[in-house]
Amino acid sequence: MNEIIRDLIIAIIKIAVVMGVVSLGVAYSTYLERKVAGWIQSRLGPMRVGPHGLLQPIADGLKLFIKEDIVPDKADKFVFYLSPLICLVPAFVVLAVIPWGPGFYITDINIGLLYIFAVASLGVFGIVMAGWSSNSKYPMLGGLRSAAQMVSYEVPLGLSVIGVLIFAESLSMVKIVEKQIETGVWFIFLQPIGFILYLICGLAETNRAPFDLPEAEQELVAGFHTEYSAMKFAFFFLAEYMNMIVVSSIAVVVFLGGWGSPFAFLGIEFSESFGVIKSVLDFILPIFWFLLKVSLLMFFLIWVRWTFPRYRYDQLMKIGWKVLIPFAVLNIVFAGGEYTLYQKLDWYVFYPVSWLIMTLMVIFCFKLIKNFDRFSKSKILEEGIE
Amino acid sequence: MEAKQREGFGTEEIVVNMGPQHPSTHGVLRILLTLDGEKVTDCEVVIGYLHRGVEKLAEHRDYKQAIILTDRLDYLASMSNNLAYVLAVEKLMDVKVPERAEYIRVIVAELQRIASHLIWLATHAMDIGAITVFLYCFREREEILNLFEMLCGARLTYNYMRIGGVSEDLPEGFIERANKFIEIFPDRIDEYETLLTKNRIWIDRTVGVGVISGEDGIDLGLSGPSIRGSGVRWDVRKAEPYSIYDRFDFQIPIGEKGDTYDRYLVRIEEMRQSNKIVKQALDQLPDGEIMAKVPRIIKPPKGEVYRSIESPKGELGFYIVSDGTSTSPYRMKIRPPSFVNMESFSKMIKGHLVADVIAVIGTLDIVLGEVDR
Numbered sequence: 001m002n003e004i005i006r007d008l009i010i011a012i013i014k015i016a017v018v019m020g021v022v023s024l025g026v027a028y029s030t031y032l033e034r035k036v037a038g039w040i041q042s043r044l045g046p047m048r049v050g051p052h053g054l055l056q057p058i059a060d061g062l063k064l065f066i067k068e069d070i071v072p073d074k075a076d077k078f079v080f081y082l083s084p085l086i087c088l089v090p091a092f093v094v095l096a097v098i099p100w101g102p103g104f105y106i107t108d109i110n111i112g113l114l115y116i117f118a119v120a121s122l123g124v125f126g127i128v129m130a131g132w133s134s135n136s137k138y139p140m141l142g143g144l145r146s147a148a149q150m151v152s153y154e155v156p157l158g159l160s161v162i163g164v165l166i167f168a169e170s171l172s173m174v175k176i177v178e179k180q181i182e183t184g185v186w187f188i189f190l191q192p193i194g195f196i197l198y199l200i201c202g203l204a205e206t207n208r209a210p211f212d213l214p215e216a217e218q219e220l221v222a223g224f225h226t227e228y229s230a231m232k233f234a235f236f237f238l239a240e241y242m243n244m245i246v247v248s249s250i251a252v253v254v255f256l257g258g259w260g261s262p263f264a265f266l267g268i269e270f271s272e273s274f275g276v277i278k279s280v281l282d283f284i285l286p287i288f289w290f291l292l293k294v295s296l297l298m299f300f301l302i303w304v305r306w307t308f309p310r311y312r313y314d315q316l317m318k319i320g321w322k323v324l325i326p327f328a329v330l331n332i333v334f335a336g337g338e339y340t341l342y343q344k345l346d347w348y349v350f351y352p353v354s355w356l357i358m359t360l361m362v363i364f365c366f367k368l369i370k371n372f373d374r375f376s377k378s379k380i381l382e383e384g385i386e
Numbered sequence: 387m388e389a390k391q392r393e394g395f396g397t398e399e400i401v402v403n404m405g406p407q408h409p410s411t412h413g414v415l416r417i418l419l420t421l422d423g424e425k426v427t428d429c430e431v432v433i434g435y436l437h438r439g440v441e442k443l444a445e446h447r448d449y450k451q452a453i454i455l456t457d458r459l460d461y462l463a464s465m466s467n468n469l470a471y472v473l474a475v476e477k478l479m480d481v482k483v484p485e486r487a488e489y490i491r492v493i494v495a496e497l498q499r500i501a502s503h504l505i506w507l508a509t510h511a512m513d514i515g516a517i518t519v520f521l522y523c524f525r526e527r528e529e530i531l532n533l534f535e536m537l538c539g540a541r542l543t544y545n546y547m548r549i550g551g552v553s554e555d556l557p558e559g560f561i562e563r564a565n566k567f568i569e570i571f572p573d574r575i576d577e578y579e580t581l582l583t584k585n586r587i588w589i590d591r592t593v594g595v596g597v598i599s600g601e602d603g604i605d606l607g608l609s610g611p612s613i614r615g616s617g618v619r620w621d622v623r624k625a626e627p628y629s630i631y632d633r634f635d636f637q638i639p640i641g642e643k644g645d646t647y648d649r650y651l652v653r654i655e656e657m658r659q660s661n662k663i664v665k666q667a668l669d670q671l672p673d674g675e676i677m678a679k680v681p682r683i684i685k686p687p688k689g690e691v692y693r694s695i696e697s698p699k700g701e702l703g704f705y706i707v708s709d710g711t712s713t714s715p716y717r718m719k720i721r722p723p724s725f726v727n728m729e730s731f732s733k734m735i736k737g738h739l740v741a742d743v744i745a746v747i748g749t750l751d752i753v754l755g756e757v758d759r
Contacts, residue, residue: 041521137402141424141740209515210587309587310515312741313424 014106018095026241027057029298033241036302067230072134075227079133084228084235087126090119091242098249099174101259101286112173113165116250117158120205123239124150127207127224130236134227142223145313149204149211152320157201159328163191163335164254167342177258186257189351190338193331193358195255197324199300202247204320206240209305211316248297249290256293259286327365334361399427402740406435410513410744413754417743424739429732433725436758444718449475449549449684452715457543459722460756462505465498465534466697468547473628474693474704475549478686484675487551488630493564493667494537494546495629495695496660500571501530502698502751503657510650510748511582514591519581526574529567536560549684551677561668568665575657582650592647596734596746599644606733607726610700611653612750616644622696633670634663646749653751685713699723699751720759724752 031046031053038045046053071080097112099105109115124147131143164187168176180186188195204211225236252258311319338354345353405416414435420428440459444452456467469491476483483491508523531541536557538546546553582588598608600616613620621638623631639655641648688710694703700723707717727750734746 037517041518042525043521137400141402141421145424212515306518307581308516309511309582309585309591310741311587312591312739314739315590 011106015096018100018106019092022092022095022242022245023238025245026238027061029241029245030060030237031057032295032298033302033305036299037306040303040306061234064230064234069230069232070227072136072227074135076133076135079129080227081232083126083130083133084232084239085126086129087123087239088235088242090122090126091239091246094119094246095249097173098246098253099177099258100290101283104283104287105174108172108174110170110172113161113171113176113250113254116173116246117154120243120246121150121154123243126236126239130228131224134224136227139224139226142226146207146224148313149207149316149320152317153201153204153211153324156197156320156324156328157205159325159332160194160197160201161254162332163194163338166332166335166339167191173253173258177253177260180257181260186255186260188255190342190354191255191331191335192355193327193361194335195251197328197331198251198255201324202251203301203304204316206243206247206301208240208244208301210308210311212305212310244298244301245294248294248301251297252290252293256297259290261285261289262293323365330361330365334358397423404743406432410509410747412509412747412752415747415752415754415757419740419743421740424741426735426738426740426743429735429743431728431731433728433754433757436754438759440759441718441720444715446714448713449686449715452718453547453549454543454545457545458755459720459759460502460697460699460702460724460753461542462753463498463502463698464542464544465494465546466502466695466702468544469495469629470693470695470697470702471704472547472549473695474691474706475684475686477693478689478691478706478708479549479680479684481550481678481680483551483629483678485672486555486674487676487678489667489671490552490556490676491547491629492631492634493664493671494534494552496663496667497530497533497564499660499698500657500664501527503653503660504530506653506698506748506751507578507650510745510751511578513744513748514588516581516585516588519578522574522578522581526567526571533560533564533567536563548677550680551675555676556671561671564664564668568661568668571661572658575654579654583654589647591741591745592650592749593645594643595646595738595742596749597643597645598730598734602733603644603730606729608700608730609726610696610698610723610751611649611656612700612727612730614638615641615649615652615749617642622694622701626694628693628695634666636660636663646745649749683713686710694721697723699753699756700727722756722759724750724754724756725759728752728757 034056035045035053046056049055049059071077094116096106097109097115099108127146127150128143131139131141131146134140164176165171167187167190168179170176170179176187203209225233228236334357338357341350341354399420399422402419402421403416404419405411406414411417416432416435418430418432419426438458440455444455447455453468453471456471457464459467504523504527508520508527511517511519511523534544534546535541537560538544538554540546598606598616600613600618603613603616603618608616609620617640619638619640622628623636624638636659639652639659641652686708688708690705690707692703692705694701696702701721702723703721705717705719705721706715709716731746731750734750735743738746
């Protein structure tokens, strides 16, 4: 009995720590977004609240808290209240299986990755329900767009990591990381195409530019959350950044060696030379590496957002179904062959061969994409003339 | 507009009211879109939310006072509006403008064209989702506004031109500063182009969107960069040279297909050409008077006149009737390029998607102050 209570308390503490850290992380990722956007656009970003605007996220949060909560008269009240929660909760629940460091995770289940995809895909319900329950036209268009988009991009997202699963021989997040540290090879080197596919689909899954159609400001005002205000809006906002963190974390775990040190292959062990504080460093360093990699990926997502224009709805669907899914399937076939080679060949033969094949694959696929585009362009042209 | 019910799945078309308050209708334009899913099947443009009756107001002002009314037409290109109006009155009165004033007019008009095109590029790119271009363009426009502020103290509505010349001579330091700007500006255009011209997404979003053929464009009265994108070589600066445009060496860029991408390329190239004109004008700038001898009270002879110029948006014309006895125009009719260009909108947009509506509004480069007058 005592053991159960002890386990329970430990679990609750872990959850509290992870929730607390991540919530703060989410708040500050909005700060990061605004700062990076500012630097990219040759301005300063938030500077007023606190030194270099460091307290800005807190001020924003407070503001959203005390704002008037407006509910449209004709809205379906229950669904209207429910949808922000449906958006936010899966994003948090997914964190349960993400390992931050050796032994530092809420739980490790043997279907980790599957669990993540299953839970994360629930988020789209929140958006569709928000779009529908607002009883307004722009949110409805936004909701429909996102339903189509997220359903289509879930498929290549799932397919893109299968190549890694073949190498990892497990769905457990911890095992995937341990395998990479054990062999000393991050899966990005074995599955670069999978990584790129994952990033593209990740952008689409989190509704980030260039795939931010559901909330395309210039077209649909604010998309599915047009009618939302105050804390309910903040929930959608939180969910978006939460999803960014989740997508980056999964990418780090699956492709970038999780908590493994990026200098491990050089044989450098940072903690060894310090003697007494070795145990402390052993605990902190992996988490540091993990967070560093996540932040770098987050930076990448932000960078993309402020650089590219937005895709159009039909183009987005075309890329999803006609380019990404066939490519992802091809990558799985390739991964099967690659695994056999990986076990049979020495590394200096294996890498040139596999990278050569991958380059050929990419060239082949780009040829295909070009053909698709030429076809559709002339079609649009005809439509325009008639 | 009636949304019609379709058979089968029980889907129906919806009517969406885009504007007058909408992030990308560039002011207070209102468009009623009938949508079949995301596809636009019909559209109706509603204008007039910014109507102030400029033409009627001019009948109750004297000729000099009407200049400030023209400032408020296309508020992104006040200098061009001023120029078109004063040219019309000068033609009516047969006034010879001093050389230096002519050069100054060309310099400010071309700088104004650059500034106006910068706003077009900024908002057009932002509508399509490239937000960073927006701030880059405003950075350069700021410098042009600073130059104009040096010149006449105002940053938006300049009221700078006068009948017979310009109100102020170039202040000290203006030429150096303008030279500095035109020196760096081509590099800045290259910077925008690296972000857009060869960008895969930009090409996908603009090629084949809002196509209009040259013949259709002429029929609908399209003018300015919008029709040059369709391959029609019509620029008032070359066709009926006014002021001293025949003295400068510049080209008129034209497109081929008449889609949004071609119009984009045309306007980008126009900025380069304008830059070239400003450079030549600054080099050749003569000394001398900036105002012709015109009577204190302007009372043109009886008659009517039409004078048009190539404003950044297209052909901007003023038709003025004088009864010969009054100090204010008997009638002033404006041919605003934005208003006439809007005629092509419905044709460009039918059958396209909602996202393209935004792209087409952007590519027509309308200013509602001018559409509604």
